[in-house]
Amino acid sequence: MRFHALDSWRGVAALLVLFFHLSADGAFYAFPPVRHGGLSVPFFFVLSGFVITHAYGARLAGGGEARRFVVRRIGRLYPLHIVTLGALVALELVKWALVKIGVPSGQPPFVGANGIGSLIANVFLLQAIIPLPDYSWNGPSWSISVEFYTCLLFGAVAVACRGRTIVPAVLLVVAAGAALVMLELYHPDWHETQFKGLASCICGFFAGHIVYRIFHSLRGRQLPYATLFEVAAVFLIAGLYWFAPLDGFSSILVFALVVLVFAFDGGAVSRVLAGQPWALLGKVSYSLYLLHFVLLSVLGGVVRAAQSVLHVPLYRDVGGVPLMDFGPPGTMDVLALAYAGSVIGLAVLSYRWIELPGQRLFERFARPNPISPARPVEAPVA
Numbered sequence: 077m078r079f080h081a082l083d084s085w086r087g088v089a090a091l092l093v094l095f096f097h098l099s100a101d102g103a104f105y106a107f108p109p110v111r112h113g114g115l116s117v118p119f120f121f122v123l124s125g126f127v128i129t130h131a132y133g134a135r136l137a138g139g140g141e142a143r144r145f146v147v148r149r150i151g152r153l154y155p156l157h158i159v160t161l162g163a164l165v166a167l168e169l170v171k172w173a174l175v176k177i178g179v180p181s182g183q184p185p186f187v188g189a190n191g192i193g194s195l196i197a198n199v200f201l202l203q204a205i206i207p208l209p210d211y212s213w214n215g216p217s218w219s220i221s222v223e224f225y226t227c228l229l230f231g232a233v234a235v236a237c238r239g240r241t242i243v244p245a246v247l248l249v250v251a252a253g254a255a256l257v258m259l260e261l262y263h264p265d266w267h268e269t270q271f272k273g274l275a276s277c278i279c280g281f282f283a284g285h286i287v288y289r290i291f292h293s294l295r296g297r298q299l300p301y302a303t304l305f306e307v308a309a310v311f312l313i314a315g316l317y318w319f320a321p322l323d324g325f326s327s328i329l330v331f332a333l334v335v336l337v338f339a340f341d342g343g344a345v346s347r348v349l350a351g352q353p354w355a356l357l358g359k360v361s362y363s364l365y366l367l368h369f370v371l372l373s374v375l376g377g378v379v380r381a382a383q384s385v386l387h388v389p390l391y392r393d394v395g396g397v398p399l400m401d402f403g404p405p406g407t408m409d410v411l412a413l414a415y416a417g418s419v420i421g422l423a424v425l426s427y428r429w430i431e432l433p434g435q436r437l438f439e440r441f442a443r444p445n446p447i448s449p450a451r452p453v454e455a456p457v458a
Contacts, residue, residue, distance in 0.1 A: 079127065080358075081306075081338040084349035086123055087357025089116035090364040092317070093216065094419055095412065097372055101392070101399040102408030109317035115327055117219050117268075118280045122331040124223055125284025126291075126339065128230065133288070137239030142231055144442040149227050151438020153201070153220055156430050160214050160366045161198055164190075167373055174381065189213070201225070207270040214369050218269050222277035230281065242289060245282040252279035253325040260324050279325060283332045291339045302342035309337045310345060356424070363423035363431060371419055376400075 095104050096113025104110055135141035172185040186192060194212035197203045203211075204218040205225055211218055233244050256275040259266060266272050299305060316322060316330055338346060348354070357364070379400055383390040391398045401408060 079130075079339055079341065080350040080355065081341050081346035082123060082126070082335060083358035083361075084354035085334075085338060085358070086120065087354060087359070087361040087364070089119050090361040091357060091416070092116050094364055094368040094416060097216070097369060098412055098415060099372075099376070099397065099399050100408040100411050100415075101394055101401040102406070102412060104409055104412040105399065108319070109314075112317050112320040115317060115320065115323070118276055118324075118328050119331045119334075120219065121223065121226075121277045121280025122284040122287070122328060122335055124227075125230070125281035126288045126335050127284075128227065128281075129285045129288040130292075132231075133234060133241070133285075134239070136231055136234035137237075137241075139235055139238065142235050145231050146228065147438050147442040148435075149224060151435045151442070153224055155434025155437075156363060156366050156426060157201070157214075157217055157220055158199070159426075159430055160217070160370050161195075163370050164213050164373060165195070167370075167377065171377065204269045204273045208267075209270065210267055211269060214366060216365055216369055218273055219277070220366070222268075222274045223281070226274075226277045226281045229278065230285065241285065245285050245289075248282045249279050249286065252276075252282070253328070256325045276324065276328070280328045280331070283328055284335060287332050287336045287339070291336060299337070299340040299342045302340060302346075303344040305337050306343035306345035309334045357420075360420070360423035360427045363426035364419060367422050367426055368419045371415065371422065375415065 092109060092113035093116045095107075095110040096116075098105065132141065132145050136145060168185045168190060175185065183190075189208075189210045189212040191212075194203065194208055197206055197208060198213045198217065198221075201217075201221045201224050203213070204221040229248075233241055233248075237244060252275045256272065256279055259272045259275060263270075263272075268276065312330060313334055316327065322330060338349075340346075341350070379390050382388075388402075390400060390402045392401045393399075394401075400411070
């Protein structure tokens with residue numbers, strides 16, 4: 077069973093993150109849903125909890141799938157993570173070479189957030205677990221860090237409780253939600269790499285697990301007035317991204333409701349989302365999420381180097397934030413579209429040549445019997 081609408085929503089959310097991180101002054105930058113694009117991350121957590129429960133919950137409850145579950149999660153998350161991390165290390169080496177010949181490029185190479193210590197943490201997906209004082213290397217990968225270890229927690233709970241996971245899931249949502257609220261109240265300046273992201277992931281993931289259990293209990297039934305509920309959910313999402321009245325724990329509850337509505341794939345909005353290009357965005361969403369920061373690092377390095385060599389200001393301060401701003405009006409929006417198109421193109425290639433081969437490789441390690449036929453990679457993949 078594939079949840080087509082939810083898969084496409086994941087792609088749309090990844091696209092908002094992609095624009096959210098582009099520091100180029102223009103219409104895309106000023107668009108409210110883009111400025112609040114960070115809300116996509118708790119949505120990813122809720123969706124992961126839902127989809128992973130669907131794919132693995134019953135198997136883990138049987139007690140014999142724990143090793144296979146862990147290996148498959150590594151195969152799903154790690155290959156692309158290590159490739160993008162390697163690309164960013166290569167960029168730091170290029171930066172080091174440029175500094176050696178007298179071309180400054182912003183922050184010196186291999187210092188601060190991109191130091192050797194944080195590199196080791198990133199290799200082991202610990203960059204939001206240790207914790208670190210700032211985002212490091214491939215900045216968005218902090219969410220991959222907390223999701224991986226939350227998946228291990230989910231696997232342990234599912235195996236230990238033999239499928240009776242509702243009570244521990246509710247307790248984890250309440251505990252992690254309370255921790256998240258406390259962090260928001262008393263440490264609003266902390267980054268997601270300082271426990272806040274882990275609390276958000278545990279809360280969102282297990283909220284998604286609970287949503288799946290509710291959905292599963294209703295499975296086989298049609299959602300009454302499905303299109304009406306879906307349109308209402310779209311307005312709810314639009315209002316959340318446009319005005320950002322809620323954050324943290326509150327936004328997780330909203331996303332849990334939205335995931336439940338679209339899990340049924342029963343309305344007109346779901347039928348639209350099942351088509352192209354939304355389905356393509358959903359399929360390559362993980363590559364979109366991890367690759368866009370690599371491309372941004374290349375773009376930022378080129379612009380800073382050009383600014384230094386040409387002695388022309390290519391950045392300007394906008395509300396305390398340095399944004400790229402050069403060329404005639406509209407240039408930055410053209411740049412935004414070219415950037416998005418480039419990331420999508422790279423994501424399609426990455427999905428084919430990195431994600432799928434990586435999953436197939438780890439699938440071989442996951443087999444209980446090396447001579448048994450390979451099982452297909454689950455769909456949808458969280």
